[in-house]
Amino acid sequence: MSNINIIIRTADKTRKAELSIDLQQTGADIIQSAVENWSLPTDTDYSIVNTTSGTTIAPNASLKDSAVVDGNILEIQPVLVAG
Amino acid sequence: MTFERYQRHSLIDWFAQDLVQTAKVAIIGCGAVGNEVAKNLALLGVGSIDLYDFDTIEIHNLTRSVLFREHDVGKNKAEVAAMRIQKLDPNIKVNYFAGDFWDLLPLDKAQNYNCILCCVDNFEARIKLNQICTLTRTNLINTGIDSKFTQVEVFPFANNKQVACYQCNLPNTVYERMQARYSCGWLKKIAVTEKKIPTTIITSSLAAAMATSKALALINGNEFTKAESILINSATGVSSISNFEQNNCCIGCHTTKKHIFITKSSANITSKFNFSDNAKAEVNTSDPILVSYRCVKCNPNTNDCTVVFKKADDFDASLTTCKQCNHDSVDVVIQDSFTTHELINNYAGKKIPVKFLRLENKQQTTIIELE
Structure with missing residues (x-):
């Protein structure tokens, strides 16, 4: 198991955490943890963006496969459905 | 007359009015965002605009729909929007299709659009439109809003065979939520309460402005090499741009051959x-x-x-x-x-x-x- 230190925040910047995380965690795992720990609305869908590299992390891709490295900032963004 | 109308555009060095006038664009969904996109494209002088919507106008739509009036309540959204933008610029060609785009938009017709703007309000329609655009290699611009955020996503399928599609990065929860609306596989549940998402003209006009700008870039031949997403917080003005990478396990496109x-x-x-x-x-x-x-x-x-x-x-x-x-x-x-x-x-x-x-x-x- 190999861990890295990253910053996770919400798109509106009202939630932010610095944490050490396993590189095998997927985008979906991190979103689920953020929704649970920060009590984000559960009737909204979210994606996760590596703001350092400017790339969206695929839901089932691990942080390792998504080339997330120490010090990166990941942002939980809503996936908007209304039009 | 026509030149005078677009005279200010001709002063902009990157604005190719001749390309705009020959462009063909489709708008799927003529609600809040669709209204604004249609208005923008008409005022820019986009030569051919096709509008698709099966839905009818309700009184609550009027707070976000620049093209609708109180006496339009009950009429088809695409029909009314088409009539109003035709009045904005009589030089452009406007068609409307009152019904489901899945039934009314043949694939060979989709191929002829410079881009299709997705302004619908549900994931099922977005996924279906994504299928049409990935198969026909038609540029797709997706929009989404809530009460605070605006999202615009560009999928430049026309010039890129290896580009992420709308489904490549779609969260699993979207599919779970869609599946919850059905029982026994694909039979609709009898009673499903749709969540009402509050939106305002602020986020819808912001989404439409950004989407129209991207449509203009595609019409002008700007090369997008990757799919991209823009998220704007309308309250703070803070925006975020990110690229979508192609997902080799995507259920939308991974089986599609070159x-x-x-x-x-x-x-x-x-x-x-x-x-x-x-x-x-x-x-x-x-x-x-x-x-x-x-x-x-x-x-x-x-x-x-x-x-x-x-x-x-x-x-x-x-x-x-x-x-x-x-x-x-x-x-x-x-x-x-x-x-x-x-x-x-x-x-x-x-x-x-x-x-x-x-x-x-x-x-x-x-x-x-x-x-």
């Missing part, structure tokens, strides 16, 4: 119906088909089933309750994959009730659009 062949065929199943030299080759249908149903209590013999062969989406879960014994004992058979042999032997004389059939081989994806 070479796509699109053809047309009659939907009628006859003895000559043939889409492959191999009668055992499987063909996938674009929509799930309700093949048959049978009450296991009233008709224990498996051969005593009622053959339906219609789009599963046209039925709801009430079908699983037997009208004779009133028990929830009806088994339904829903398929989205058939062999030629199976179709000819079991369903000759019927029409295949879907938009298209899809075949895969090692080199090519073949799409047979049904007429």
